[in-house]
Amino acid sequence: MNVSILVPSALRGFTAGAASVGVQAPTAGEALDALVAKHPGLAPHLRTPDGALRSFVNVYRNDLDLRGLDGLATRLADGDTLILVPAIAGGRA
Amino acid sequence: MALTLSHDAWCAVTAHAEAGYPHEVVGILAGRGARATRAVPLRNENAERPATRYRVDGLALFRAEAALEADGLEVLGYYHSHPDHPSAASDEDREHALPRRSYLIVAVHDGHTHTHQSWRLRDDRSVMDEEPVTLESA
Numbered sequence: 001m002n003v004s005i006l007v008p009s010a011l012r013g014f015t016a017g018a019a020s021v022g023v024q025a026p027t028a029g030e031a032l033d034a035l036v037a038k039h040p041g042l043a044p045h046l047r048t049p050d051g052a053l054r055s056f057v058n059v060y061r062n063d064l065d066l067r068g069l070d071g072l073a074t075r076l077a078d079g080d081t082l083i084l085v086p087a088i089a090g091g092r093a
Numbered sequence: 094m095a096l097t098l099s100h101d102a103w104c105a106v107t108a109h110a111e112a113g114y115p116h117e118v119v120g121i122l123a124g125r126g127a128r129a130t131r132a133v134p135l136r137n138e139n140a141e142r143p144a145t146r147y148r149v150d151g152l153a154l155f156r157a158e159a160a161l162e163a164d165g166l167e168v169l170g171y172y173h174s175h176p177d178h179p180s181a182a183s184d185e186d187r188e189h190a191l192p193r194r195s196y197l198i199v200a201v202h203d204g205h206t207h208t209h210q211s212w213r214l215r216d217d218r219s220v221m222d223e224e225p226v227t228l229e230s231a
Contacts, residue, residue, distance in 0.1 A: 009158070009168060010191040014216075044218050045192055056189050058151040085155050088171055090186035090196070091117055091139070091146035092178040 001026055001076045005035050006083045014041035028061060029072030031082055046084070058085040096169070096195045096211045097128040097227040105132035106199060107206045110174035114204045116143040119173040121157055122197060123166040129195075131166060133157060146185065147173050170195030170211075177202055182212040182221040190214040190221060197226065 005021045015021055021038060025031035032053075036043045046057055053059070059066045060083040066074050076082075098106070102122065109118045109132070119137050122129040135157060139148040158168050171194065175183075180200040182190075190196060192214050200207040212221040 008155075009162075010194055013193045041216065044216075056151075085151035086191055087149060087151040087189075088119065088154055088191065089139070089146070089148040089189040090173060091142070091183065092175040093145060093183045093185055 001078050001080065003031055003076050003078075003080045003082060005031060006081060008084055008086055010086065011042060011045060011084070014045070015039045025076065027072065027076060028059060028066055028074040028082060031076060032059070032072070056087045056089050058087060059083070060085060094195070094213055095127055095225045095227065096122075096197065097229065098122070098132075098197075099124070099128065099130045100229050100231040102129045102132045103228050105134075106172050106197070109134045110172075110199045110201050110206060111204055113137075113174065114201045115176045117145065117147040117174050117176060119147040119149055119171060121154075121161065121168055122170045122172055122195060123161045123168050125167055127169065127195075129169050131161070132172060133161065144176055168194070170197065170213075172197040172199065174199045174201050180208045180210040182210075186212070187214065187218070187221050190218075192216055192218075195224065196221065 007015050023031050023034035025034050120135050121133040124130040135149045137147045139146045180198040195211050197211045199209045211224050211226045
């Protein structure tokens, strides 16, 4: 499936400034793998060392949060858009 | 890197941090280049531990940043407060930080602004480095 992944401004330094990256993948997880293969500098900001999606990175398929679908196994259709939407978090401890 | 805040932006940050005490407050720093001219308060959505943690949902952040960009401003980073705690970046801050953004931390002691420091995450996420902060006078 041909899909577009929208990259937030904080991470565009790792995509040569591109706000949208096109990839071919059958599922959301494989689309993110394809994105990271094209732009390896994104890897530590999207996934933890053991490969899970970082907790503050939300991914939407079109307008729906992947967490309410099938997560990274969510199947994609031609023309879908995946949107990466980082939350911000932190605190004194 | 270095961060400069206009007088108005700094006043907005300290007013928000002191009004929110003893809870942590959070907001966006926007402007151009490395000069922040606007501080936009956000709602700390961490209801369980608001005195020691903050969180802003992705879509709320996305909408606020889109509105700033529509005004021709760049998002330079974020500010948050550390109530009764130093302004050093914590492991919690580093774990959740975005790269290539400034993280201004304001220590608030007994309701009054104390120290401030700004930090930036390295691209390999290993550490947050302190950057100089310049506060413009009125």
